[in-house]
Amino acid sequence: MNLKLKRICGASVRNTLLALYAVFALFPIFWMILITFKTDAEMYTTTFIFHPTLHNYEEVLLRTDYFWAFLDNIIVSSLAVVVSVLAGVPAAYALARYKFRGKEDLAFTILSFKFAPEILVILPLFMIYQKLGIFDTYFGLIWVYQLITMPLIIWVVRGYFEDVNIEIEQAAQLDGYPWYSVFLKILLPLIKPGLVAAALLSFIFAWNSFTFPLLLSGFKIETVTVASLKYIASDTVHYGQMAVAATVAVIPEVVLALLIQKHLVRGLSFGAVKG
Amino acid sequence: MAQIELNNITKKFKRTVALENLSLAVKDKEFFVLFGPAGAGKTTILKTIAGLEFPDAGCVKINDDIVNLVEPARRNVSMVFENYALYPHFTVYDNIASPMRSPLYKKDEEFIKKEVYRVATMMKIDDLMDRLPSQISNGQKQRVAIGRCLVRQPNVFLMDEPLAHLDAKLRHFMRAELKEMQSSFDTTIIYVTHDYLEALSLGDRIGVINEGKIEQIGTADEVYYTPANQFVAKLFGEPEINLFGADIIEEVGKIKLKFLDQKHLFSVEDDVAAALSACEHSVVKMGIRGTCISYSLSKEDDEFIHGTIYSLEPIGNKSILIVDIAGQQIRLLAPNDFYADLDSDIYIKMNLKNALFFDKDDETFIIRHNQKHYIEKTL
Numbered sequence: 137m138n139l140k141l142k143r144i145c146g147a148s149v150r151n152t153l154l155a156l157y158a159v160f161a162l163f164p165i166f167w168m169i170l171i172t173f174k175t176d177a178e179m180y181t182t183t184f185i186f187h188p189t190l191h192n193y194e195e196v197l198l199r200t201d202y203f204w205a206f207l208d209n210i211i212v213s214s215l216a217v218v219v220s221v222l223a224g225v226p227a228a229y230a231l232a233r234y235k236f237r238g239k240e241d242l243a244f245t246i247l248s249f250k251f252a253p254e255i256l257v258i259l260p261l262f263m264i265y266q267k268l269g270i271f272d273t274y275f276g277l278i279w280v281y282q283l284i285t286m287p288l289i290i291w292v293v294r295g296y297f298e299d300v301n302i303e304i305e306q307a308a309q310l311d312g313y314p315w316y317s318v319f320l321k322i323l324l325p326l327i328k329p330g331l332v333a334a335a336l337l338s339f340i341f342a343w344n345s346f347t348f349p350l351l352l353s354g355f356k357i358e359t360v361t362v363a364s365l366k367y368i369a370s371d372t373v374h375y376g377q378m379a380v381a382a383t384v385a386v387i388p389e390v391v392l393a394l395l396i397q398k399h400l401v402r403g404l405s406f407g408a409v410k411g
Numbered sequence: 412m413a414q415i416e417l418n419n420i421t422k423k424f425k426r427t428v429a430l431e432n433l434s435l436a437v438k439d440k441e442f443f444v445l446f447g448p449a450g451a452g453k454t455t456i457l458k459t460i461a462g463l464e465f466p467d468a469g470c471v472k473i474n475d476d477i478v479n480l481v482e483p484a485r486r487n488v489s490m491v492f493e494n495y496a497l498y499p500h501f502t503v504y505d506n507i508a509s510p511m512r513s514p515l516y517k518k519d520e521e522f523i524k525k526e527v528y529r530v531a532t533m534m535k536i537d538d539l540m541d542r543l544p545s546q547i548s549n550g551q552k553q554r555v556a557i558g559r560c561l562v563r564q565p566n567v568f569l570m571d572e573p574l575a576h577l578d579a580k581l582r583h584f585m586r587a588e589l590k591e592m593q594s595s596f597d598t599t600i601i602y603v604t605h606d607y608l609e610a611l612s613l614g615d616r617i618g619v620i621n622e623g624k625i626e627q628i629g630t631a632d633e634v635y636y637t638p639a640n641q642f643v644a645k646l647f648g649e650p651e652i653n654l655f656g657a658d659i660i661e662e663v664g665k666i667k668l669k670f671l672d673q674k675h676l677f678s679v680e681d682d683v684a685a686a687l688s689a690c691e692h693s694v695v696k697m698g699i700r701g702t703c704i705s706y707s708l709s710k711e712d713d714e715f716i717h718g719t720i721y722s723l724e725p726i727g728n729k730s731i732l733i734v735d736i737a738g739q740q741i742r743l744l745a746p747n748d749f750y751a752d753l754d755s756d757i758y759i760k761m762n763l764k765n766a767l768f769f770d771k772d773d774e775t776f777i778i779r780h781n782q783k784h785y786i787e788k789t790l
Contacts (some may be wrong), residue, residue, distance in 0.1 A: 304496045307492060309463070
């Protein structure tokens with residue numbers, strides 16, 4: 137009886153704490169959504185009582201080119217992730233399986249791309265992009281986004297490859313599968329949880345990227361992060377419209393995360409090799 | 412089916428030498444057992460044949476064709492890995508079916524189903540078909556791995572300790588099943604084990620490997636009764652063979668042996684005496700197995716040696732009795748119901764007809780009584 141009571145107490149304390157944290161974490165988002173329905177006049181009231189309006193949505197979604205920025209962002213971010221997956225997964229395999237000189241140095245160099253502050257490299261990049269004529273192009277942005285997406289994918293997927301026993305690959309070879317079938321049929325399903333998680337994370341990083349699209353594009357191509365700046369007018373800041381832009385920008389990330397939630401579970405490769 | 416040949420294979424991993432100038436020929440339709448301690452290079456030999464490890468020197472031949480540059484998939488070999496190497500995301504059925512679904516060895520689904528159930532029934536895993544490898548026990552995984560190996564008709568089956576994780580009863584059954592399968596299907600099997608009983612009972616021939624080199628290749632009788640050196644002699648048999656020094660003494664024209672500080676001189680058979688007198692040393696290492704030593708609680712004749720009981724260790728259907736004689740521990744077998752106090756007196760008698768003699772320096776085999784009988788029987 138005592139034990140049961142203890143367990144109930146423990147569970148309720150745990151749940152209370154988790155609920156408190158959830159409120160703490162979600163309140164800013166809730167407040168942001170609240171703001172989207174407020175007029176500029178009511179913006180600074182801290183009560184929950186106001187006159188809801190769809191005016192901000194109307195302004196942002198219909199009267200400005202926010203929609204095109206949204207589309208551009210999707211194109212640039214998803215293509216950047218696709219390129220990173222296509223190039224990064226084989227690179228991760230090589231780093232996990234083959235022995236070659238300077239392997240660890242190379243791996244660390246790739247990781248170090250993530251350390252450097254973007255603002256530090258942006259000036260030379262800006263000049264190079266101007267010279268190459270890829271300033272303000274999809275290609276240029278996708279290329280520079282590799283700095284954000286590639287290291288993450290390579291490092292996460294490399295770890296997953298290292299966890300797959302090499303004898304599983306060897307067994308598949310002996311079963312008569314050519315190398316590409318071994319990769320697609322045996323390896324890819326085993327690293328899928330890692331690959332999906334890394335791809336999602338790097339998509340979010342690319343989606344939220346601000347410095348690169350601000351300075352390397354902005355005329356023909358505009359991303360949502362840069363577009364949100366426009367609501368800072370010379371006389372006032374349209375927080376309501378900015379909140380709409382931000383809220384809409386969050387939607388794809390949330391939808392993606394929910395869709396692939398089940399792949400984020402790890403543990404598939406456990407148990408097939410000797411424990 | 413095919414014969415396999417390894418010619419002067421050398422394989423190094425960084426600075427450690429895994430295989431050193433190793434040559435080996437496995438005949439067609441032979442059950443060849445590779446036997447040796449852990450780390451001897453047995454698995455490396457199998458992987459070299461399969462093409463999964465590339466030798467630094469030497470060539471691998473399958474059916475007289477040099478296959479060094481042939482991809483593993485095209486060598487048509489089937490292998491059981493020691494750690495199973497099952498595909499974690501495939502069910503047991505799909506794991507076993509996998510070789511028959513590959514582009515190289517493609518079969519139609521109806522045939523696959525029949526074959527999978529045939530081997531699964533043999534391995535007694537036909538009730539696990541829909542499970543994933545993570546949902547079955549280690550012994551079951553091992554049987555799935557054997558099943559995946561057996562659904563094919565390859566040039567050679569390579570089996571790396573395939574029975575190591577099965578319980579004793581199943582291991583006995585599977586051992587018989589494998590032997591039966593090998594003789595009825597005329598297959599070539601190369602089988603790695605570190606269990607000497609498995610090696611002796613399964614192998615047409617046994618290759619004893621140590622530190623990347625072959626110590627001896629021979630039939631079960633040859634490696635057991637005429638081991639090439641002390642190392643091989645120690646590997647086979649339970650309890651381990653007794654080895655001690657013996658002085659060769661010539662007494663009135665007859666070669667006699669003096670050992671274990673005994674006053675009595677032991678006489679040997681004529682063929683052994685001839686070989687020992689030709690030996691350049693006056694000291695040899697004598698090896699005698701525990702099964703060739705009898706014991707008594709009283710000194711019945713001059714051949715009995717006095718000792719004290721050091722320990723008595725029951726191992727199921729018999730006991731291992733260790734007797735201390737002049738500081739040397741002699742291991743022998745006693746029936747299960749034998750009981751004696753520790754440190755009490757006991758007398759043992761060695762059957763010198765079964766003694767093995769080794770060179771005291773390089774530990775190689777010199778002679779045993781009736782040696783030709785054991786070697787010629789198999790020729």
